Amino acid sequence: MSIPMQIMPVRQRELSLVANGKVLSAASDRLGYLTPTDPGIGVDAIRRLYEENGYVWLKGFLPRQYVIDFRGWVFGHMAKTGLIEDGTDPRDGISSAMAPEGRDVDRCLMSLVRSVAYEGFCAQPRLSRFMDEFLSGISYLHKRKIMRHVRPGTTTATPAHYDLVYLRGGTSRIVTAWIPIGDISVEMGGLTYLEGSHTIGAEMEREFSEQNKDLSPEERISAFNRNMTEGGWVSKDLPDMAERFDTRWLVADYEAGDVMLHSPFMIHASTTNQDSQHRLRLSTDIRYQNVEDEIDARWNNHWALGDML
Numbered sequence: 001m002s003i004p005m006q007i008m009p010v011r012q013r014e015l016s017l018v019a020n021g022k023v024l025s026a027a028s029d030r031l032g033y034l035t036p037t038d039p040g041i042g043v044d045a046i047r048r049l050y051e052e053n054g055y056v057w058l059k060g061f062l063p064r065q066y067v068i069d070f071r072g073w074v075f076g077h078m079a080k081t082g083l084i085e086d087g088t089d090p091r092d093g094i095s096s097a098m099a100p101e102g103r104d105v106d107r108c109l110m111s112l113v114r115s116v117a118y119e120g121f122c123a124q125p126r127l128s129r130f131m132d133e134f135l136s137g138i139s140y141l142h143k144r145k146i147m148r149h150v151r152p153g154t155t156t157a158t159p160a161h162y163d164l165v166y167l168r169g170g171t172s173r174i175v176t177a178w179i180p181i182g183d184i185s186v187e188m189g190g191l192t193y194l195e196g197s198h199t200i201g202a203e204m205e206r207e208f209s210e211q212n213k214d215l216s217p218e219e220r221i222s223a224f225n226r227n228m229t230e231g232g233w234v235s236k237d238l239p240d241m242a243e244r245f246d247t248r249w250l251v252a253d254y255e256a257g258d259v260m261l262h263s264p265f266m267i268h269a270s271t272t273n274q275d276s277q278h279r280l281r282l283s284t285d286i287r288y289q290n291v292e293d294e295i296d297a298r299w300n301n302h303w304a305l306g307d308m309l
């Protein structure tokens with residue numbers, strides 16, 4: 001069951017999203033909206049939607065105020081690096097006009113993803129109990145957990161990829177939870193999904209398995225092996241991908257409290273943050289599996305910049 005939402009059709013909204021120097025225009029018919037799901041429909045129905053569409057967008061799954069307060073906690077710490085506009089509420093996440101020193105921001109971010117507070121956010125009972133049900137057993141949360149912030153007016157955008165490329169050392173029954181930490185309007189460049197692409201990703205992975213079969217075990221599971229594009233990306237050209245696979249990029253106005261689950265084969269990307277109010281985009285992406293399935297040992301450490309995953 002999907003939730004009826006008052007969404008202005010993309011064509012009327014005159015969206016023009018940018019990623020890696022390419023423009024995704026609403027006028028091209030290659031842009032559409034994700035369908036939200038009411039978490040109240042129950043886990044079986046949620047699982048069916050996830051399998052059918054490669055994603056499920058759980059609307060208002062977490063307490064909104066808790067998520068916003070956590071945003072304030074993160075940006076309160078990051079404010080010390082000069083990332084946040086002086087005199088503003090960290091919960092608003094208003095980016096300072098001057099770019100902060102990258103090294104300071106990186107050091108702060110690496111501390112934050114090792115913090116008890118972040119651990120608690122990711123392991124909050126509502127989420128962990130749901131994941132047990134969703135995975136029909138005891139859920140395991142990978143230690144390598146990523147928190148991303150995107151400054152408005154920069155060219156930062158995640159190229160198109162599917163997650164299994166980085167997780168080939170264990171089970172393919174991985175579930176990614178992408179959680180907006182604060183509201184993320186379409187213009188702020190949240191995740192965008194290539195409609196129906198979980199089947200495309202599965203086919204690509206079959207082809208890579210064939211090409212990779214003669215590589216050493218270490219190389220075979222690497223996203224950076226000789227058969228992959230640089231960084232393991234499928235492409236940086238989002239409009240071209242939608243044409244090539246005759247499909248659309250689906251976008252959403254995410255709100256604090258929403259949780260997005262996606263399949264490890266689902267192709268996704270992000271666009272740049274063009275927020276006119278200068279708000280930072282903050283999100284986390286974390287991965288779950290059934291504890292009894294094989295675990296990719298490379299993900300048993302905290303996220304480190306340059307960890308080649």
Ligand SMILES: O=C(O)CCC(=O)C(=O)O
Pocket residue numbers: 148157158163176177178191268269270283284285286
């Ligand atoms: O947040 C992003 O820009 C990328 C997140 C991502 O790739 C993921 O959730 O798997």
